[in-house]
Amino acid sequence: MYSPSNQLLTPLLLLSLLFQICVSLDTITPDEPLKDGDILVSHRETFALGFFSPANSSRRYVGIWYNKVPLKTVVWVANRDDPLDDTAGIISIDGHGNLVITETNRSIPIWSTNASVVSANHSMARLLDTGNLVLVHPETLSFIWQSFDFPTDTLLPFMKLGLDRRTGLNRFLTSWKSKDDPGTGNCTYAIDPTGYPQLFLYEGGAPLWRGGSWTGQRWSGVPEMTRNYIFNGSYVDNQDEITIEYGVTVPNVFTRVMVEEPGVVKRSAWHETGWVGFWSAPKEKCDNYQECGPNSYCDPNNVEKFECTCLPGFEPKSARDWFLRDGSGGCVRNQGVFTCNSGEGFVKLARVKVPDTSIARADMSLSLKECEQDCLKNCTCTAYTNANETKGGIGCLTWHGNLVDARVYSNGGQYLYLRVDAATLAQYAKKNGLLQNKGKLAILVISVALMLFIVASIVYWFIMRKIKGK
Ligand SMILES: *[C@@H]1O[C@H](CO)[C@@H](O)[C@H](O)[C@H]1NC(C)=O
Ligand SMILES: *[C@@H]1O[C@H](CO)[C@@H](O)[C@H](O)[C@H]1NC(C)=O
Numbered sequence: 001m002y003s004p005s006n007q008l009l010t011p012l013l014l015l016s017l018l019f020q021i022c023v024s025l026d027t028i029t030p031d032e033p034l035k036d037g038d039i040l041v042s043h044r045e046t047f048a049l050g051f052f053s054p055a056n057s058s059r060r061y062v063g064i065w066y067n068k069v070p071l072k073t074v075v076w077v078a079n080r081d082d083p084l085d086d087t088a089g090i091i092s093i094d095g096h097g098n099l100v101i102t103e104t105n106r107s108i109p110i111w112s113t114n115a116s117v118v119s120a121n122h123s124m125a126r127l128l129d130t131g132n133l134v135l136v137h138p139e140t141l142s143f144i145w146q147s148f149d150f151p152t153d154t155l156l157p158f159m160k161l162g163l164d165r166r167t168g169l170n171r172f173l174t175s176w177k178s179k180d181d182p183g184t185g186n187c188t189y190a191i192d193p194t195g196y197p198q199l200f201l202y203e204g205g206a207p208l209w210r211g212g213s214w215t216g217q218r219w220s221g222v223p224e225m226t227r228n229y230i231f232n233g234s235y236v237d238n239q240d241e242i243t244i245e246y247g248v249t250v251p252n253v254f255t256r257v258m259v260e261e262p263g264v265v266k267r268s269a270w271h272e273t274g275w276v277g278f279w280s281a282p283k284e285k286c287d288n289y290q291e292c293g294p295n296s297y298c299d300p301n302n303v304e305k306f307e308c309t310c311l312p313g314f315e316p317k318s319a320r321d322w323f324l325r326d327g328s329g330g331c332v333r334n335q336g337v338f339t340c341n342s343g344e345g346f347v348k349l350a351r352v353k354v355p356d357t358s359i360a361r362a363d364m365s366l367s368l369k370e371c372e373q374d375c376l377k378n379c380t381c382t383a384y385t386n387a388n389e390t391k392g393g394i395g396c397l398t399w400h401g402n403l404v405d406a407r408v409y410s411n412g413g414q415y416l417y418l419r420v421d422a423a424t425l426a427q428y429a430k431k432n433g434l435l436q437n438k439g440k441l442a443i444l445v446i447s448v449a450l451m452l453f454i455v456a457s458i459v460y461w462f463i464m465r466k467i468k469g470k
């Protein structure tokens with residue numbers, strides 16, 4: 001049996017069913033199908049559903065759009081890959097209780113919700129004010145099917161992106177082919193559960209941009225997503241699901257996240273006359289997945305105008321490629337050094353987009369100090385950091401293998417503690433040592449001053465005593 005992922009909506013639905021039973025503006029029932037030209041409007045008139053033709057196309061699709069936004073903005077398409085060529089389409093409840101799109105006088109549907117329904121009678125579809133089209137079980141009133149589980153290119157507030165571990169359903173966004181064609185495009189935006197789960201933008205199945213893992217407050221690849229952002233996210237990773245759901249911190253504002261050809265993900269909000277862009281990715285060269293090869297990092301502000309730099313303790317795999325500014329081969333450990341029980345240690349790097357965590361392990365019970373010990377003990381461990389940035393850092397994330405797709409930011413980012421050999425460690429200790437020596441010098445100066453003051457006081461006291469004695 002299908003279990004509704006948004007349990008909050010069920011009581012709301014029950015209530016609205018009680019009060020709305022005779023008004024059928026927002027529902028499709030076995031007796032009331034919807035034909036081309038008719039529209040369904042949600043209770044508070046936020047969203048509308050009906051047949052439409054995108055941009056310069058004359059083909060007909062069933063979609064959901066904002067009812068109150070003057071610029072027709074489609075957020076979901078049912079038959080994206082199976083359009084109708086004429087206006088003879090009809091959307092109805094079939095004999096199995098499924099919602100289907102058929103052409104008039106044709107019995108085989110061109111699209112179906114394909115949900116298994118026990119009882120066909122009185123099953124109905126309803127458009128909710130969240131923009132979710134739900135198929136309601138006649139007896140239990142639970143959702144047999146919901147459009148939020150089968151997103152097209154747009155993520156709306158209250159909609160979940162990611163994996164339902166119980167049903168195996170993975171919800172992700174897929175771009176339209178073009179403005180004229182809502183058919184399944186090449187770009188997807190999804191959560192990959194491998195290792196420590198991460199957000200990815202793919203093109204043709206290959207990673208294009210890595211949003212990274214959730215740090216407790218934001219995605220590691222989106223440093224600008226702070227608390228005061230108009231969009232707030234709530235991430236869940238437990239035995240039931242790995243999902244993100246966005247909300248909006250300002251009431252009565254339409255917001256959306258969408259993926260577009262060619263390979264871009266955007267967040268925007270409607271303001272008066274148009275969609276205002278808040279954020280998009282990828283933005284610059286260093287955002288491209290693996291712009292620099294393994295064990296290096298990408299720095300857009302590198303003074304040498306070549307973005308790729310080997311991580312401390314590593315050298316270019318091919319010096320020639322590196323010299324010719326081809327960083328794709330990446331870096332390898334400095335020759336002749338050992339990082340296993342040979343006096344190795346960790347170098348702390350700042351403002352980092354931490355490497356791909358598909359090869360990382362998380363242990364939420366460890367502190368940062370314990371994390372260091374854990375990583376040091378295990379010679380396959382190449383780096384570590386906090387798993388969760390909340391409250392100054394919780395949990396332990398350790399990498400086991402090559403570190404890929406790291407970059408630095410001019411602002412934000414995380415610390416990364418990188419395993420290096422003894423020689424590299426000494427080099428870095430020396431660099432940091434300069435700072436420490438400055439600190440020591442200050443303490444020395446203060447101590448000397450204090451001692452001089454005490455000596456002077458004693459001398460003064462003696463002199464005064466002698467004067468008084470006379
Ligand atoms: C539709 O076609 C017109 C004329 O060819 C063109 O100017 C316009 O950009 C097209 N719109 C879209 C969204 O492709
Ligand atoms: C459907 O069939 C009826 C009766 O045969 C016919 O009058 C009507 O024109 C047909 N509609 C379409 C769209 O073919």
Ligand SMILES: *[C@@H]1O[C@H](CO)[C@@H](O)[C@H](O)[C@H]1NC(C)=O
Nearest residue numbers: 078079110111112113114115
């Ligand atoms: C429904 O199932 C049929 C047959 O398995 C399949 O061809 C079709 O794509 C499915 N439709 C949807 C919307 O998943």
Ligand SMILES: *[C@@H]1O[C@H](CO)[C@@H](O)[C@H](O)[C@H]1NC(C)=O
Nearest residue numbers: 030095119120121122123138
């Ligand atoms: C369900 O529909 C069938 C066929 O329309 C009808 O024979 C049956 O009585 C209906 N059952 C209920 C419980 O309404």
Ligand SMILES: *[C@@H]1O[C@H](CO)[C@@H](O)[C@H](O)[C@H]1NC(C)=O
Nearest residue numbers: 176177178185186204261262
């Ligand atoms: C998707 O990829 C295929 C194969 O690489 C390409 O032929 C097609 O033009 C791409 N489609 C879009 C919309 O970019």
Ligand SMILES: *[C@@H]1O[C@H](CO)[C@@H](O)[C@H](O)[C@H]1NC(C)=O
Nearest residue numbers: 214215216235237388390394
């Ligand atoms: C991060 O820590 C906070 C505070 O303990 C917690 O609420 C949140 O669920 C954690 N997030 C993850 C991804 O572990």
Ligand SMILES: *[C@@H]1O[C@H](CO)[C@@H](O)[C@H](O)[C@H]1NC(C)=O
Nearest residue numbers: 232233234245246247248249
């Ligand atoms: C976002 O913030 C609003 C207002 O503070 C809150 O009501 C909502 O639950 C939050 N949504 C998420 C998904 O965190």
Ligand SMILES: *[C@@H]1O[C@H](CO)[C@@H](O)[C@H](O)[C@H]1NC(C)=O
Nearest residue numbers: 360361377378379380381400
């Ligand atoms: C080191 O880490 C690897 C990768 O997680 C793991 O398979 C291995 O068992 C660990 N070794 C020890 C000694 O803990």
